[in-house]
Amino acid sequence: MVAVAELAGVSVRRGQALLLDNVDFVVDEGQRWVVIGPNGAGKTTLLQLLSAQMHPTTGVVELLGEYLGAVDVFELRPRIGVSSSAIAVRIPGHELVRDVVVSASYGVVGRWNERYDEQDYGRADALMREFHVSELADRTFGTLSEGERKRVEIARALMTDPELLLLDEPGAGLDLAGREILVATLSELCLDPDAPTTVLVTHHVEEIPAGVSHALLLSHGKVVAAGPIDQVLTSDNMTSAFGLPLKVGIADGRWSARMDIEHVPTA
Ligand SMILES: Nc1ncnc2c1ncn2[C@@H]1O[C@H](COP(=O)(O)OP(=O)(O)OP(=O)(O)O)[C@@H](O)[C@H]1O
Numbered sequence: 001m002v003a004v005a006e007l008a009g010v011s012v013r014r015g016q017a018l019l020l021d022n023v024d025f026v027v028d029e030g031q032r033w034v035v036i037g038p039n040g041a042g043k044t045t046l047l048q049l050l051s052a053q054m055h056p057t058t059g060v061v062e063l064l065g066e067y068l069g070a071v072d073v074f075e076l077r078p079r080i081g082v083s084s085s086a087i088a089v090r091i092p093g094h095e096l097v098r099d100v101v102v103s104a105s106y107g108v109v110g111r112w113n114e115r116y117d118e119q120d121y122g123r124a125d126a127l128m129r130e131f132h133v134s135e136l137a138d139r140t141f142g143t144l145s146e147g148e149r150k151r152v153e154i155a156r157a158l159m160t161d162p163e164l165l166l167l168d169e170p171g172a173g174l175d176l177a178g179r180e181i182l183v184a185t186l187s188e189l190c191l192d193p194d195a196p197t198t199v200l201v202t203h204h205v206e207e208i209p210a211g212v213s214h215a216l217l218l219s220h221g222k223v224v225a226a227g228p229i230d231q232v233l234t235s236d237n238m239t240s241a242f243g244l245p246l247k248v249g250i251a252d253g254r255w256s257a258r259m260d261i262e263h264v265p266t267a
Contacts, residue, residue: 001028001029002028002029003026003027003028003029003062004027004028004029004031004063004064004163004164004197005025005026005027005050005061005062005063005064005164005197005199006025006026006027006060006061006062007023007024007025007026007046007049007056007059007060007061007062008024008059008060008062009022009023009024009058009059009060010022010023010024010025010049010056010058010059010060010061011023011056011057011058011059011221012042012045012049012054012056012057012221013057013058018221019042019045019221020042020045020046020049020056020221021042021220021221021222022059022222023042023046023059023218023221023222023223024223025046025216025223025226027050027164027197027199027214028197029197030193030197031197031198031213031214032190032197032198032200032209032211032212032213032214033198033199033200033212033213033214033215033216034199034200034201034202034208034212034214034215034216034229035047035199035200035201035202035215035216035218036201036202036203036205036215036216036217036218036233036238036241037217037218037219037224037241038219038241038242038243040220041218041219041220041221041241042218042220042221043168043201043218044168044201045221046201046216046218047082047084047166047168047199047201049061049068050063050080050164050166050199051077051080051082051166052068052073052076052077052080053073053077055068055069056068063076063080063164064076064079064080064163064164078160078162079160079162079163079164080162080163080164080165080166081104081157081158081159081160081162081164081165081166081196082157082165082166082168083150083153083154083156083157083165083166083167083168083170084166084167084168084169085168085169085172086168087153088149088153091141091153092141092142093140093141093142093143094140094141094142095140095141095142096137096138096139096140096141097128097133097136097137097138097139097140097141097144097152098121098124098125098128098137098138100141100152100153100156101124101127101128101152101155101156101159102120102121102123102124102159103156104156104157104159104160123159123161124155124159125137127155127156127158127159128152128155130155130188130189131151131152131154131155131185132151132181132185133148133151133152133155136148136152145178146173146174146175146178147174147175147177147178147179147181147182150170150171150174150178150182151181151182151185153170154167154170154185154186154189158196161196162196163196163197164196164197164198164199165195165196165197165198165199166198166199166200167186167198167199167200167201168201169201169202169203170182170186170200170202170207171183171202171204171207172203179207182207183206183207183209186200186209187209187210187211189209189211190209190210190211190212191210191211192211200212205233205248205255205256205257206254206255206256208229208254208255210253212229213228213229214226214227214228214229214232215227215228215229215232215233216232217232217233217237217238217241218241219240219241219242219243224237224240224241225237225241230250233248233250233255234248235247235248235260238257239260244259244264245259245260245261245262245263245264246258246259246260247259247260
């Protein structure tokens with residue numbers, strides 16, 4: 001297997017705070033990972049490392065065969081597609097949806113004077129079809145619903161044909177219908193053998209798309225468990241990560257996690 005990303009003994013420190021604590025994590029080509037953990041576990045910090053936006057304080061990060069610290073990150077970043085609310089807020093509301101998607105090929109948000117060729121527009125149109133937003137191509141980004149925006153953002157993240165796709169809480173803020181449509185779309189993506197290696201962060205196990213093969217459970221900056229999803233998303237591991245008795249299950253391909261009221265400690 002070829003490692004697309006490899007973290008070895010990685011820690012990230014800010015002042016007294018240890019955001020990641022001696023993390024080892026390997027993502028092999030073709031795998032689809034979900035990263036889960038309580039608030040403050042270090043998920044966003046991990047994605048910042050994986051998107052070459054941050055360097056570790058100690059340890060080694062290898063991305064797409066290059067070592068962070070020994071590579072020009074501006075050459076590395078276009079090879080990594082990212083969809084996150086931090087990027088979405090930079091997209092001007094007056095931008096046409098087609099331009100939001102196509103402008104990723106220049107690594108810009110908001111069109112200026114770049115020239116795109118037919119191939120760029122062809123790819124943008126194909127991605128908009130794939131993510132069921134073709135009919136929105138001539139609408140402005142600011143007029144879209146949250147669910148529609150998320151799908152446009154993911155189409156944009158795929159525009160450069162990245163080798164690694166990072167999705168930071170794609171289901172956040174969606175209503176039930178929006179979430180279900182997004183999960184279905186992401187399931188198609190994760191089940192597509194031609195789709196890039198993917199790492200998805202979510203707070204809700206219900207949002208894990210079909211096709212996700214591996215899970216990383218983080219808590220307080222440390223790895224609680226990592227590996228094939230069935231071995232990681234167990235009631236014991238989730239209980240340990242969240243510090244609350246949890247019952248975890250899967251039915252019809254969808255995960256669920258509920259507080260295990262029989263095992264809640266009494267005061
Ligand atoms: N610059 C910083 N200085 C000090 N602490 C920081 C800094 N940046 C982040 N932290 C802390 O590091 C921890 C990990 O943050 P991170 O955003 O990676 O967690 P997360 O798992 O993404 O959390 P959430 O689920 O709430 O988004 C948090 O406790 C956060 O407050």
